[in-house]
Amino acid sequence: MLLSHVDPEAVLRSVRRIRELSPTAHVLVRHAQGPGFLDEVHAAAAGAEVLVSRTAIRWGTFSTVAAVLEALAEAERRWQPSHTVVVSGQDHPVRDLQAWEDGVRRTGADGLLRQDHRRYDERHTYRWHALPEALGRWRPLLAAAARATRNDPVRRLVHVQEAGERTWVVAHARRSRPPVPYRKGTLWMTLSHRAVARLLTVDERTRRFFATTLIPDEAFVHSVLAATPGLRVVDGVTSVAFFPPQGGPHPRTVLAEDVPAVLTTGAAFARKVVAGHSDEFVRLVDAAVDAERTRTTPAATAVVERTAP
Numbered sequence: 001m002l003l004s005h006v007d008p009e010a011v012l013r014s015v016r017r018i019r020e021l022s023p024t025a026h027v028l029v030r031h032a033q034g035p036g037f038l039d040e041v042h043a044a045a046a047g048a049e050v051l052v053s054r055t056a057i058r059w060g061t062f063s064t065v066a067a068v069l070e071a072l073a074e075a076e077r078r079w080q081p082s083h084t085v086v087v088s089g090q091d092h093p094v095r096d097l098q099a100w101e102d103g104v105r106r107t108g109a110d111g112l113l114r115q116d117h118r119r120y121d122e123r124h125t126y127r128w129h130a131l132p133e134a135l136g137r138w139r140p141l142l143a144a145a146a147r148a149t150r151n152d153p154v155r156r157l158v159h160v161q162e163a164g165e166r167t168w169v170v171a172h173a174r175r176s177r178p179p180v181p182y183r184k185g186t187l188w189m190t191l192s193h194r195a196v197a198r199l200l201t202v203d204e205r206t207r208r209f210f211a212t213t214l215i216p217d218e219a220f221v222h223s224v225l226a227a228t229p230g231l232r233v234v235d236g237v238t239s240v241a242f243f244p245p246q247g248g249p250h251p252r253t254v255l256a257e258d259v260p261a262v263l264t265t266g267a268a269f270a271r272k273v274v275a276g277h278s279d280e281f282v283r284l285v286d287a288a289v290d291a292e293r294t295r296t297t298p299a300a301t302a303v304v305e306r307t308a309p
Contacts, residue, residue: 001071002048004031004089005057008038010275011089012046017286019047021097026079029089030071032056049078060167061130062210064187064217072196085190087239091269092278094240094285096293100268104190111225111233112190115183116218123214124182126156126171135168142168158214169214179206182213183222188239188269191221198228240267256280263288 004011015027027048031037032055043050051074055067068086075084083104104112135142142157149156156171191199202224210216210223225233240262241251253274254262259281262270273282 001075001084001086002027002029002089002091003067003071003086004029004038005033006089007275008042010273011038012042012048013282014089014092014273015043015046015048017093018097021093021095021289022101025097025101026075026081028071028075028078030067030074031089032067058130058133058167060169060215062207062216065210065220068187068217068221069199072191073200076196076200080193082193083190084193084196085238085268087188087269088271090272090274091188091239092271092273092282092285093268094262094270094289095266095268096289096296097268099296107234108232109234109236110192110195110231111221112236112238113185113222113225113233114188114237115185115222115235118184120182120184120219122171123184123219124178124209125174126214127174127212128169128171128214129212131168131170133167171214174212176209179203179209180223180227182219183226184219185222186239187217187221188271189221190236190238190268195225195231195233198231199224237265237267239269239271240265241271253277254281256284259284259288 002011002014011029015029018025018027028051029038029043029048030051030053032053035052038050040050051071053067053070055063055070057063057067072084072086075081083101131142146157158169158171199221206224210220213219222233225231242254242258242261243250244252251272253272254270255278258270262285270281270285272278
């Protein structure tokens with residue numbers, strides 16, 4: 001399942017590579033950019049189906065969680081998959097996916113989630129509400145308010161930004177207890193059918209709680225699944241990303257020199273792959289994966305030949 005919003009040609013390139021490495025997989029490309037962004041004919045030619053969503057994602061709000069749940073429900077309706085891999089449209093496979101999928105199944109895990117074990121109390125002990133986007137034009141005034149309320153224990157403003165869009169949120173102290181213990185990690189994940197079923201039946205109180213947390217897409221799935229009896233969640237990476245040396249909320253573009261590091265992570269995907277800038281990365285990582293597949297296939301055949309009567 002690819003959540004995409006930019007660069008449809010790069011998305012289709014990733015889809016073709018996914019289907020090459022995992023021919024029996026179903027691929028769903030979800031976007032909310034309208035019918036002209038990526039049509040069903042081109043997607044089908046690459047090996048994917050399309051979900052054109054009505055849910056517009058506003059970064060830092062519950063809309064991302066809503067979009068993921070919508071796409072998970074659609075994948076369940078179409079295929080009822082044993083496992084679902086959720087990645088970005090700017091991801092590219094960096095492993096032999098069939099071998100990786102076999103390894104995931106052998107673990108018996110219901111969730112492969114990269115966890116962040118640091119404390120983020122402020123994200124859930126306050127109630128966060130997104131301000132109307134139109135207020136972004138008053139950025140200097142909002143920035144001054146953020147500075148003035150930075151140490152206010154009751155009310156503050158925080159500015160988060162992605163791809164030129166600005167989301168301002170106002171926070172105030174929360175009085176109610178959370179319905180489940182708060183956990184945080186990355187959105188890009190691998191889920192079993194049981195885990196997906198659990199997420200699609202979360203009660204309204206839990207949804208409302210996470211809708212008023214800060215950047216809920218990094219916490220909703222982790223928190224709900226960790227609190228569900230009988231589900232086994234493993235701290236593991238589905239997609240790897242690299243962040244700028246100076247820090248920041250968003251990963252940098254992967255480049256050719258990142259290939260050696262990517263191949264040591266054990267991740268099945270890497271982001272963020274940007275057309276033009278990451279073309280050499282894609283070429284090199286594809287060649288490395290193909291070489292690995294070539295080396296492992298004859299070895300498996302040789303074992304069969306030696307053990308045959």
